[in-house]
Amino acid sequence: MSMSLAQRVLLTWIFSLIFLIMLVLKLDDKIHWNWFLVFLPVWTFDTILLLMLIVKMAGRCKPGFDPRNAGDNLKKRVWYLVAILLKLAFSLLLCARLQDLTNIWLSFICIPLWALLIGAMVELGYNVFHF
Amino acid sequence: MLFSLRELVQWLGFATFELFLHLAALLAFSVFVALRVDLLTTVSWWLVFVPLFAADGLSTYFTAIVSIRLYQEGEERLAVLRLLWVLTVLSLKLVCEVLLCQKLAEQTRDPLFGLIVSPLFVLLQLLMIRACRVN
Numbered sequence: 143m144s145m146s147l148a149q150r151v152l153l154t155w156i157f158s159l160i161f162l163i164m165l166v167l168k169l170d171d172k173i174h175w176n177w178f179l180v181f182l183p184v185w186t187f188d189t190i191l192l193l194m195l196i197v198k199m200a201g202r203c204k205p206g207f208d209p210r211n212a213g214d215n216l217k218k219r220v221w222y223l224v225a226i227l228l229k230l231a232f233s234l235l236l237c238a239r240l241q242d243l244t245n246i247w248l249s250f251i252c253i254p255l256w257a258l259l260i261g262a263m264v265e266l267g268y269n270v271f272h273f
Numbered sequence: 274m275l276f277s278l279r280e281l282v283q284w285l286g287f288a289t290f291e292l293f294l295h296l297a298a299l300l301a302f303s304v305f306v307a308l309r310v311d312l313l314t315t316v317s318w319w320l321v322f323v324p325l326f327a328a329d330g331l332s333t334y335f336t337a338i339v340s341i342r343l344y345q346e347g348e349e350r351l352a353v354l355r356l357l358w359v360l361t362v363l364s365l366k367l368v369c370e371v372l373l374c375q376k377l378a379e380q381t382r383d384p385l386f387g388l389i390v391s392p393l394f395v396l397l398q399l400l401m402i403r404a405c406r407v408n
Contacts, residue, residue: 247311
């Protein structure tokens with residue numbers, strides 16, 4: 143990762159803070175914006191993550207790429223890509239439901255979130271119990 | 274993804290197992306919320322929040338054990354700092370959860386969401402300060 147830890151923390155912190163403020167204002171009826179607009183920090187943050195990941199994956203196509211350990215790295219990056227897409231799917235479905243565009247059950251909306259959480263638990267569990 | 278596991282552990286101050294525990298609690302909580310909203314609309318919100326409360330309790334227990342062990346091994350400063358940090362984070366999280374649960378259970382206008390989320394704002398500031406120290 144080319145960004146330093148402080149830069150990554152700052153990026154996460156700023157988007158979390160803006161999202162929390164907008165969420166609170168919307169929930170307390172202080173603003174009457176569309177839910178998709180309230181989730182704008184989430185969309186922006188996910189887009190940045192997605193772009194960073196795609197740039198990293200595109201780095202494999204460079205002429206001087208070292209293929210040692212590339213298999214493991216690629217698997218990890220594909221999982222990260224799937225995780226971001228699952229998070230995006232959950233946020234989109236939740237926004238659509240909150241905005242009354244659809245009336246599907248919350249259980250269906252939560253399926254991408256559950257898949258994401260189970261995947262994260264498997265990855266964390268592997269780290270806890272194998273090392 | 275954005276952070277490695279080692280960076281996350283350093284930044285948040287929780288052990289990997291505690292992070293696993295909180296993720297499991299979040300999974301169980303999201304399942305309970307979905308069930309409560311879709312099917313079991315009469316079940317109390319306090320029951321729905323049980324996984325989060327349980328995770329906080331277990332995390333406190335593990336932290337107490339780890340701190341006692343660190344203290345016995347002569348790492349008094351580290352033990353006290355770890356205990357203080359984790360208890361601060363968990364208490365802020367717990368206050369937010371209890372206020373939210375109370376609001377959902379009683380269906381009243383008070384307390385406002387601004388007040389309910391205020392512990393999370395404090396937590397965000399603390400995490401930023403800690404990130405500067407870790408870096």
